[in-house]
Amino acid sequence: MIDNKRLAEILLPYGTVQKGHSPHGEWPLRHAGNWSIPLDEQMVLLVAEADLPPTVGALLELLVPEWADREQDIYRARVKRWLGGAELTDGPLLAEALEKMGWIAQTGAFVVAIEVAVGERVETELVDAVEILRELVTAQDCIIETEGNNRIYLLVPLEPDSGSDSRRGSKEPLEVANAVEGVFLEEVSGWLDTLGTELYSLFRAGVSAPVQMWTSLPESRREAQFALDAGRVYRSKERVHNFNRLGLARVFQGLPETVQAHFLQEILPDEVYSGLSTELRETVFAFLEHGQQVADTARSLYIHRNTLNYRLDRISELTHLDVRQPLPAWTLWLALTLRRAR
Structure with a gap:
């Protein structure tokens, strides 16, 4: 058995002592360019591989048992299955797997x-x-x-x-x-x-x-x-x-489906939404993105300001919401955004 306490004393000038425990009990472990030397159940010595003399690093590699690599492959596969959604794994099992892998x-x-x-x-x-x-x-x-x-x-x-x-x-x-x-x-x-x-x-x-x-x-x-x-x-x-x-996306994404449906039926029912061409919908988004400024919005859409004003009037006629006013404009923006997500 390795005398970890003595080993840690020798390597202490090269690393720092931290709270934690070794995933492989009494064995030193290399992970992410660092050596983890177990002291007891509560503390480990963390040593950057780059800080060690090459000969010392080579000696440490001889201490790592071959079975550790095979065991890590098993735990890594478990984490990969969870990450890709192929397997539901609870937190404690994931924590155990990562610790066994040396994380x-x-x-x-x-x-x-x-x-x-x-x-x-x-x-x-x-x-x-x-x-x-x-x-x-x-x-x-x-x-x-x-x-x-x-x-x-x-x-x-x-x-x-x-x-x-x-x-x-x-x-x-x-x-x-x-x-x-x-x-x-x-x-x-x-x-x-x-x-x-x-x-x-x-x-x-x-x-x-x-x-x-x-x-x-x-x-x-x-x-x-x-x-x-x-x-x-x-x-x-x-x-x-x-x-x-x-930001607001957190609130909107969490809205129950029934709440969204009622809101859309009230603000932008199917018959009204279908009457808004793609051109008019994009005009609403562009108008709000440019702070409801006509000149800036017209430039961004590469149209004349008179054309933009015509579109804004047409939008108001179809939706009964005056997009030149802040609250109606943002209400329509939310309705269009929800529609786009469905």
Whole structure:
């Protein structure tokens, strides 16, 4: 048996002691470029592989049993089945699997749902997109799985030193994750840029709130899915939808179906909606996006302002809502948005 206490004492100058336990009991474990040396049931020594002399790192590799790799494959498969929606797995089982794989909860993670617009080559594009994402995602142990023929889910662990200039010290997991949230969202945006350029398709993403505990992963996956669904409908001009920044989309997406149906029957019944041409519907959205300014809206639509005024009058005649007034205009906007989502 390995004398972990003695081993940790030798390696202490190269790392930091943190709360946690080793997924493989008495065995040191390498994960995401870091060595985890178990001290007891409560503490581990975390050592960055890059900080170790090469000969010491080579010796540590000899301590890792071969069965650990086979066991990790089993647990990874379980997480992939859950991530792709093929298997319902509760939080404690996911937490156990990730800990067995060497994931450290203190580092935090995000769940990301990426969707490709439905097209003729959507299945081929999805396969290609997964391969591109494997090259783009810098997190070493990121898990990627597909669901259906147009969605990809990613479980992306944060790097152990994220959110800190040197060591994370005593920061809480949520504090660390929030510190890097903006940077991570920019990274996701970069993934979508590359996917769109390489595959000539439109991609959108929903990003969960930072994962605080592995047991909360089922909720995090639902958050990513909710952010994608709500953002696609109510914030359609954006591509990356953050669960923590959905605004009104959070409220509208949560409306019961019966409430939506009653609202639409009152404000925009079928016969009225069918009377609004695509041109008139887009005029409503453009008019509100430009602060109900006639000149700015006309320029954005490449039409004369007199043409725009005619359209606005026509919209008011058909809907009995004066879109030049704020409240009626936003009421019609919501009704049109709900209609578009159905």
